[in-house]
Amino acid sequence: MMSWACRSEESESPNNLIPYLPNDVALNCLARIPRSHHPTLSLVSKPIRSLLYSPLLFTTRSLLQCTQPLLYLTLRSRDSSLQWFTLHRTNPNPLLAPLPPIPSPAVGSAYAVLGPTIYVLGGSIQDVPSSHVWLLDCRFHRWLRGPPMRVAREFAAAGVLHGKIYVLGGCVADTWSRSANWAEVLDPASGRWERVASPTEVREKWMHASAVVGDRIYAMADRGGIAFEPRSCAWESVGGELDHGWRGRACVVEGILYCYDYLGKIKGFDVGRGVWEELKGLENALPRFLCGATMADLGGKLCVVWECQCNGKEMEIWCAEIGVKKNSDGELWGQLGWFGKVLSVPKGSSIVNCSSVSL
Template sequence: MSNFEEAPHKKRKVEASLESLLPDDVAISCLARVSRLEYAALSLASKSYRSLVSSPELYKTRSLMGRTETYVYVCLRTPPDSNPRWFILRRRKILPIPSCPSQPPEASSVVVLDWGIYVIGGLIKGKPTSKVLLLDCRTHTWRQVPSMRVTRASAAAGVVDGKIYVLGGCKFDEKNWGEVFDPKTQTWDTLPPMPDTKKRDQYIHDSVVRDQKVYAVDGTDRTLYYSPCLGQWGRGNRGEVIGNRRDWCMIDNLIFFLTRHGTVIWCEPDELDWRETEGMVSKEVKGLGFLKKSLSCSRLVHFGEQIVNLWEKYKIKFGRPQKLIDLLPGARLSNSGGNIVLFWDVIEGDHLEIWCAEISLDRRQGGEVWGNIEWSNAVMTVDPFLDRSKALSSI
């Protein structure tokens, strides 16, 4: 009986000694062959695993072995919970990952840099914050990084040469309208002042990086950019012709958008640049016509309290009866490995479904772009249906 009782104890010692005796390079080679989604669980097994999972050497090894993986993360706010919840898209489902209880409930800007997702600024109880949070996608853990110098909400954000550039999202001041974060030094620096002192809208609804320049589109659909290599500000294309297009993203050197009519459209990237007599000439992505009705009825997108309040004042002043939610696109579009990923919501009786589709793109002779739906299905059901869910970000 005594031998039987001692066997598990001895086994645990053997297991512990094997882990400690395994050289790091061999352990990293083994871990590199495991799906990255398993790393969060492995990091809980021991301190040594936790160290290996978060080591730069592991991700260099994965890259050399061709084991890199691309995943879509989406942040949702679903009633009755008002706190943002994060999910990862895997095998045509969205699976919950740890969320940060201190994340602002709306109007944050989100960028990806290396192995992390940065959640920048936002509104807390209606007031902008300078807080910046980092989601470590290797272990799905959160930490706070140095705050910005200025409180911001609904700002433009983009990554150029390993640094994060943030534009706007605050009351206009040419001295602090933009700043840059260097993750190596963990410091924020103010960008050069804007030469144009004309008042700018503090609300930014979209941003995109092209040719090492961060472009921003403000609440009145005016475009502007900052070039880090030149240290200069510039003016983009004429805003009045851009219209109600949301969720700008670059895919294969083309710019894609959504319209409120449920249409996915595209344009050439050089159309972002200023032209005196020409506007942006957008074209429809062919082959997606049957999605239009469903996408046009979606209200998943989140506009933020700021822009809603601005619209309410505007429509009273100018006698516009429409609701903002009926004038702007309601789905969410993002880029995943060169494909479009769409999120939208569908009301089915007494419950609400959140749908997702992945669309590959084909540019054909004659300049047309066609979309092919690789897959499409409901990834979440909200039951009972209390109110519209909101997609705060998709990245």
């Protein structure tokens, strides 16, 4: 009887997440609620609000396999300031919600996603390349300073493989230090950057695009592209087909690299076959031209964000989610899930980056 009374008293405690439920059961329930409902959920009670801002919730969501891919977008305004947003899939109209600004905005930073964190690597500040690294903890939308790189960089390439962050180029290899550290790798567990040996012939300064396909990091330079395989530390030039067809920002979905070719077509590159294919099925689904098109893998779907110029002093940011697959004939086929306007911004703004983070 006393044992039951103790449990009853605990279940009715004002610190309980849900009245009359043990906290471990309540946590199991609350962790399954979609992230988009968390702002409303935080208004229910102080214990629930505290849970939403604790690592325990996100660990539980991961263990229950309840994480969701969320889109994060960076825009540059006309005055060169950076604005950060996350996409809320609210019904009926998804929208971009603002986030705290990065403490030290830079031009030409590289971006990498590892776990719940977006790494912002280098970039120039007042026309001077920096080695700064900033981390956006997407669980709590909090900025943290990361370990600085060994070399200052702008317009570098970056990629994540085997739990480590690799950065390539973005510096002039005119000194021993810059040459030796043209490529480097961060192990987040140790918080240290280490040099990665690279042959002289691959050391281009500017890298205008990069992506990870399989076990390789692909980066497009001023003249040609390169591929790096970390486990064997092997470097090689990419084939002419990939080099000539890769235009603009790209992303990888289910092993296929997608980019927008500025001629109104989304194309996919099959690295194994070495060929580009047009993503069919979207001929009448999207606008003819997608200005500033930027892409991300949003939980196995292709997410495309673009700029839409309007009359007056504003421009619009639009977003589309596309299911991609190969049909029975082996052709790449896209099915539009939804698309629409998600934000209005002053004219002169531009999309810098979009990333997908699972939380």
